[in-house]
Amino acid sequence: MAAMAFELLVSLACIIAYAIYRRRRPGSFTCVIPLMTATTWVLERACVQTAQAPRLGAAIIVITICWWCAGSLALHICTSMRTRGPSLIACLGCVLALCIVACSLALPVAMGAKWHGAALFCANALHACGLWFSLSIAALDRYAHTHQCNPKDYVDAIIVPGAALRGSRPSPFLTSRLERALELWREQGCCAHIVVSGGQGADECVSEASAMHRYLAERGVPDGLIIDESHSTTTKENMRYSRQLIEEHLGARTRVAVVSTDYHLPRCAMFAASEGLDAVSVGASSAHRAWSRGYIREAAALTRAILPTYGIPILIALVCMP
Numbered sequence: 207m208a209a210m211a212f213e214l215l216v217s218l219a220c221i222i223a224y225a226i227y228r229r230r231r232p233g234s235f236t237c238v239i240p241l242m243t244a245t246t247w248v249l250e251r252a253c254v255q256t257a258q259a260p261r262l263g264a265a266i267i268v269i270t271i272c273w274w275c276a277g278s279l280a281l282h283i284c285t286s287m288r289t290r291g292p293s294l295i296a297c298l299g300c301v302l303a304l305c306i307v308a309c310s311l312a313l314p315v316a317m318g319a320k321w322h323g324a325a326l327f328c329a330n331a332l333h334a335c336g337l338w339f340s341l342s343i344a345a346l347d348r349y350a351h352t353h354q355c356n357p358k359d360y361v362d363a364i365i366v367p368g369a370a371l372r373g374s375r376p377s378p379f380l381t382s383r384l385e386r387a388l389e390l391w392r393e394q395g396c397c398a399h400i401v402v403s404g405g406q407g408a409d410e411c412v413s414e415a416s417a418m419h420r421y422l423a424e425r426g427v428p429d430g431l432i433i434d435e436s437h438s439t440t441t442k443e444n445m446r447y448s449r450q451l452i453e454e455h456l457g458a459r460t461r462v463a464v465v466s467t468d469y470h471l472p473r474c475a476m477f478a479a480s481e482g483l484d485a486v487s488v489g490a491s492s493a494h495r496a497w498s499r500g501y502i503r504e505a506a507a508l509t510r511a512i513l514p515t516y517g518i519p520i521l522i523a524l525v526c527m528p
Contacts, residue, residue: 360461382467446481475487
């Protein structure tokens, strides 16, 4: 009875989360994330606990939700691939959609069977991954919405991490970061240095730092206040090399603001802290059509960043999970 009550509470929490997401991000694929978590929870409990078939009606509902989630995800992937071409994120999304469909097809087979050993471990792992993914998305969204305002205190430097270019010009993602940095720079009295950080990718004709420098200079920022960092290729290197340049130009005791796309802020803040920067985070709004793609990518990147620290405890928890 207690287990059933707990399951109902979790499902209710997921439904409430879905309603909140749908209100704040109407039409976004991420609205489906809490329902995917509820689906994973019910599926895992049904597969593990069901010995007979009295839950067949619930299983049909679960299958319907699974196919709806997979269809929403597939639609988002097709739209993304039409506009941006094939990518790793699209491939991961396809794998996720196929997993959802496979789980829905396996549910009728699992009805009436007890799971043990490797099958039980896989079911628990699926459940844990679903919860982790949803919690990651929720944490990213919460952090993004609480760091939209400019800092009240004066900052000496503003770091803008790079992003993809369109030819030799900043992409819309990067443009939103630069415009947010310009807004902060003007509010701070047009005195802070701006560190533009980003190397040159294999498919780029100029470095991201060079493109950002030109964009800012065209909008009135003096060349003497723009510091180029054109060697970094990752967010961690953005923070590390920017810190070195800031210490070289402004000294070690420097107050810094990191300006990036809203969902990218948690990872920026994590790496800035690891580099010893006294930094505040300022978010630039992401385009609505690219919001879900960015959050899925960032959730995966954040997981990869913390896996060396928390991977072993998570693995132990999965193994010991009843």
